[in-house]
Amino acid sequence: MPVDPNKPLEMQKKQYQEMVNRSKPKHPVLRNIFWAFVIGGIICTIGQGFLNYFMGLGLPALEAGTASAIVMVFFAALFTGLGIYDEITRYGGAGTIVPITGFANSMVAPAMEARSEGMVLGVGARLFTIAGPILTFGFTFAWLAAILYYIFG
Amino acid sequence: MFKNPPVIAATATIVGPKEGEGPLAQTFDKIVEDPYYAEKSWEKAERRMLEEVMQTALKKAALAPTSIDYLLAGDLLNQIISAGFTARSLGIPFIGLYGACATMYEGLALGAILIDGGFADYVLVGASSHYSTAERQYRFPTEQGVQRPPTAQWTVTGAGAALLARTGAGPVITHATIGKVLDLGQGDPSDFGSAMAPAAADTIVRHLQDTVRGPQDFDLFLTGDLGLYGKGLAEQLVRERGFDIGNKFADCGTMIYDHHRQDTHAGGSGCACAAVVTGGYLMQQMLTGKIKRVLGVATGALLSPLTTKQGETIPVIAHAVAIEMR
Amino acid sequence: MDFLKAFIFGGLICVAAQLIMDLTSYKVTPAHVLVGLVTAGVILSALGLYQPFVDFAGAGASIPLTGFGHILAQGAIEGVKKDGLLGAFTGGAAAAAGGITAAVVFGYFAALLFRPKG
Numbered sequence: 001m002p003v004d005p006n007k008p009l010e011m012q013k014k015q016y017q018e019m020v021n022r023s024k025p026k027h028p029v030l031r032n033i034f035w036a037f038v039i040g041g042i043i044c045t046i047g048q049g050f051l052n053y054f055m056g057l058g059l060p061a062l063e064a065g066t067a068s069a070i071v072m073v074f075f076a077a078l079f080t081g082l083g084i085y086d087e088i089t090r091y092g093g094a095g096t097i098v099p100i101t102g103f104a105n106s107m108v109a110p111a112m113e114a115r116s117e118g119m120v121l122g123v124g125a126r127l128f129t130i131a132g133p134i135l136t137f138g139f140t141f142a143w144l145a146a147i148l149y150y151i152f153g
Numbered sequence: 154m155f156k157n158p159p160v161i162a163a164t165a166t167i168v169g170p171k172e173g174e175g176p177l178a179q180t181f182d183k184i185v186e187d188p189y190y191a192e193k194s195w196e197k198a199e200r201r202m203l204e205e206v207m208q209t210a211l212k213k214a215a216l217a218p219t220s221i222d223y224l225l226a227g228d229l230l231n232q233i234i235s236a237g238f239t240a241r242s243l244g245i246p247f248i249g250l251y252g253a254c255a256t257m258y259e260g261l262a263l264g265a266i267l268i269d270g271g272f273a274d275y276v277l278v279g280a281s282s283h284y285s286t287a288e289r290q291y292r293f294p295t296e297q298g299v300q301r302p303p304t305a306q307w308t309v310t311g312a313g314a315a316l317l318a319r320t321g322a323g324p325v326i327t328h329a330t331i332g333k334v335l336d337l338g339q340g341d342p343s344d345f346g347s348a349m350a351p352a353a354a355d356t357i358v359r360h361l362q363d364t365v366r367g368p369q370d371f372d373l374f375l376t377g378d379l380g381l382y383g384k385g386l387a388e389q390l391v392r393e394r395g396f397d398i399g400n401k402f403a404d405c406g407t408m409i410y411d412h413h414r415q416d417t418h419a420g421g422s423g424c425a426c427a428a429v430v431t432g433g434y435l436m437q438q439m440l441t442g443k444i445k446r447v448l449g450v451a452t453g454a455l456l457s458p459l460t461t462k463q464g465e466t467i468p469v470i471a472h473a474v475a476i477e478m479r
Numbered sequence: 480m481d482f483l484k485a486f487i488f489g490g491l492i493c494v495a496a497q498l499i500m501d502l503t504s505y506k507v508t509p510a511h512v513l514v515g516l517v518t519a520g521v522i523l524s525a526l527g528l529y530q531p532f533v534d535f536a537g538a539g540a541s542i543p544l545t546g547f548g549h550i551l552a553q554g555a556i557e558g559v560k561k562d563g564l565l566g567a568f569t570g571g572a573a574a575a576a577g578g579i580t581a582a583v584v585f586g587y588f589a590a591l592l593f594r595p596k597g
Contacts, residue, residue, distance in 0.1 A: 002393040003337075003351070013338035020339065020347045023385055025303040027501040032300070036497035037490035040543070044489025045482050048538035052481070065541055065550070066577035072542065073578060077585035080296050081593030089298025090416075094497035096298045097509055098516065099489070099542045100578060107582045109297035111590040113289060116194035123590040127583060130297065133510055134544070135579070138517040138551045139571055145525035146555035146567035188597040195597065285597040296595045299509065300500070341505035 032093050039088065040095030047072055047099070069100055076101035080108040106130035154364065158325040159268040159276075161476070162318040164432035165209035167202045169284070169310030172421075172429070175410045180433035181311075182209060188285060188310060195285040196234065199312070203228070203281035204239045206314040206432075210277065214316045221245045221316075222273035225264050227256035228281045228424055229308075230290060235281045245277060253453030254345075254378050255332065256280040257313060257428040258472040261449075262329035264317045265474065274319045281312035282423030291342070291458050304344035306380050306422035309409060313428025324439045328475040330360040334455065340466035342456065346383025346419055349452035352471035353379060354390035356450055360473045361396055372444045374398045375435060376471075377427035377451030378406035380419035405430035405451075427451040439478045446477045481537050488532075488539030492516075513544055520548020525556065550574050 003015045050071050054064035079085040085105045089096040096102055110129040114122035128135070166181045173184030183205070190198035203226065211218060224243060226236035227250035240247035252259035260278035267273040285295050287308040293299050317326070335355055339348035353376050361367060368374075379387055384404045391398055405427050406420035431449060438444040452471040461467075499512050523529040529549045533540040540546055551571040558570020572579075 003390060005394070016337040016339075016351065019386065019389065023382060024344070024347065025382060027302055029498070029501050032497050032501055033494050036493040040493025041486035041490030041539075044485045044539045044542045047489075047542040048482055048485035051538050051541070062574075068538070069541075069578040070581040073581040074585050077582070077589045081589035083296060083593075083596040086296050086298050089300060092298075093300040093493075094500055094509075094512075095490070095493040097300075097513065098493045098496045098544055100544065100547060101542075102298060102513070103544060103547070103578075104582045104585070105296075105298050108586040108589045109294040109595070111586045112296055112593055112595045113294045115590050115594070116196070119591075123587060127586050130293075130510065131582070133514050134517050134547075137514045138521060138548055138575075141518050141521040142548070142551035142555040142571035143567050145521055145552050146559045146570060147564075149525070149556050150559045150564055150567060189594075285595070294595070295597050343505060 035091045036093045036095040038095065039092035040098060043095065043099045043101055072099070072101050073104040076104035077108045080105045081112065103131060103134060154328050155265060155269040155326065157269045157319065158327045159265050159317045159319060160321040160323045160325050161315055161436065162321045162323055163210045163213035163316045164314065164436050165206040165213060166313045166429040166432040167206050167311055168425070168429055171284070171307070171415060172309055172311055172409055175415065177409055177430065177434050180437055181429060182206075182433070188283070195283050195289070196230065199228065199230070199281050199283040199286050200235045200238050203235050203279055203312040204242055206312045207239060207243060207277060207279055210314040210316045214318070216275065216316070218243045218245050221275045221277050223248055223264070223267060223276045224279075225250055225260040225276060226279040227251050227260070229253065229287050236279070239279075252451075252470060252472060253455055254422055254424055254426060255451040255453030255470055255472050256424045257431065258377065258449060258451035258474050261315060261317070261326060261474045262331055262472050265326040265329050268317055268319050276317045277314060278317060279312060279314035280424035280428045282308050282425040283310045284308045285310075287423060301418055302343050303418055304341070304346060304380070304382055305418045306345060306378065306406060306420055307410065307417040308423035309421045309426040309429065311425035311429045313425060313432040315432055324436065324476050324478045326474055327477050328360070328364055330356055330363065330473040332356045332470040332472045334468045334470045336466055336468040338466050340461065342461050342467070344382075345378070345422060345454045345467070346380040347386060348454055348467040349379055349469045349471070350383045350386035351390060352469040353387045353450050353452045354394070356471040356473045357391055357398070357448065358394045358396065360448065360475070364475070368396055368398045368401060371401060371446050371448050373447040374402045375431070375447055375449045376402075376404045378420065378422040379404045379452060380406045380422065381412065382419055408434070439476065442478065444478070446475070449474050449476060484536045485539040488536035489542055492539070492543045492545060516544040517548040520545030521552040524549040524552035547575065547578065
């Protein structure tokens with residue numbers, strides 16, 4: 001149905017949306033899923049490797065987990081600094097964004113860029129631009145869960 | 154319709170490395186290999202590019218900044234800092250413009266109006282954009298991992314300038330149509346093509362109706378940055394209103410990159426897209442007689458990073474300028 | 480064996496996120512998906528459903544952002560067990576401190592040492 005300029009605007013918007021939907025290119029979903037699986041899987045496997053290593057050193061499970069997370073964060077920061085992380089994400093998609101390395105990338109990337117605005121107001125302020133929502137919701141819901149636990153045991 | 158159509162006396166273009174690897178590489182005056190252009194930030198690099206094309210255009214026309222009556226310029230950054238700070242160094246009376254990616258044509262149209270109306274002898278028009286400054290401001294930090302959808306466009310790094318003169322040799326601006334802001338309910342900031350197509354179509358149709366001309370009177374219809382998908386939508390919308398421009402329709406955004414090789418998805422965008430393709434390729438085609446009459450229509454998406462978060466759709470505008478080689 | 484499990488289950492969580500990102504409207508941004516994952520991790524963890532998953536899939540459960548939610552939730556609940564009401568405020572952040580501090584510190588140094596390529 002063509003977009004009729006004589007019809008009211010809401011009607012035109014609907015007609016136009018139909019036209020857009022017909023021609024809009026689809027996401028290459030199959031390709032994206034494949035790479036998300038592979039690259040996400042690889043990153044988790046590497047994490048498993050570090051986990052095994054730290055547990056092998058005698059660290060209890062929780063501390064080993066934290067240690068592996070720190071190492072993964074280090075590499076994510078390094079790769080982000082070298083400009084490699086965003087290249088991996090072009091294919092990896094969710095595979096690079098979902099692991100904790102993606103969280104680190106989302107902190108390092110804005111910080112690097114804000115360097116031109118100085119270390120305090122630039123880097124310092126920008127570290128949490130993208131990671132903020134994750135921490136806000138994570139902390140809030142964890143607190144909620146703990147409060148409910150406190151009340152209901 | 155201009156009684157004293159101004160002449161495009163000179164143009165100058167400068168682009169970044171990605172554009173320099175594209176199909177139009179030969180048409181640009183200068184290709185800069187370093188996105189920082191030896192400056193401390195991308196914003197400073199963009200400013201340096203804009204100032205340089207202005208100076209180059211002046212040099213080509215053998216004029217000093219003091220001879221120019223008005224400087225019309227704009228860019229994509231908050232408070233149009235590239236344009237404002239460039240105006241600071243040139244010292245020409247400055248009219249800042251914001252038309253998003255349509256800025257160059259907004260400037261050409263206004264500049265033509267100033268000259269035709271007898272208010273100026275010389276007007277310098279320019280626009281700039283930079284992939285990294287635009288990404289920083291509108292979307293994500295450049296080193297952050299994101300996956301761009303197929304409809305996403307790549308902001309052109311570069312700047313273009315045009316010197317309009319009351320008299321002289323060269324292509325003339327015969328008509329201008331100032332766009333109206335439209336909004337057909339498209340809100341996806343990764344798909345400007347769908348949002349902007351209706352504005353391009355509306356301006357093209359209004360121009361043809363106002364001037365009582367048709368597709369047969371033009372050699373080319375050139376849009377700014379509708380991209381691969383927006384171009385088809387615009388063509389369809391124009392055809393529905395009674396004009397068939399199919400075989401004469403080109404888009405700067407689809408021309409400036411090799412989409413497969415350079416992974417630019419839907420094509421180029423940004424103020425510089427229309428500016429450098431017009432100032433380079435189009436001017437060269439006209440001066441060598443390959444194109445005699447063109448309707449150039451640049452489109453702009455008038456959103457901000459805030460409006461999308463506040464749930465707004467994207468209002469768009471398209472400015473048209475008819476250029477003829479006499 | 481544990482490498483295979485980490486690979487498969489980590490990969491599957493990423494696939495789920497990718498599907499959401501690709502098939503929903505543009506209004507659901509990657510940031511929304513990540514917040515959803517963290518929150519889901521917290522909720523599943525509080526319900527006692529995530530620890531068995533970690534025991535089974537190892538890093539496949541702990542590396543994705545849901546694992547971060549799990550650490551926050553367990554930390555907060557342990558905090559309540561140890562310190563009562565105050566623990567709800569201190570526990571989550573304390574447990575996640577390692578990862579967060581690492582991101583801040585390494586981020587700061589990366590910004591100092593590297594220039595974005597654009």
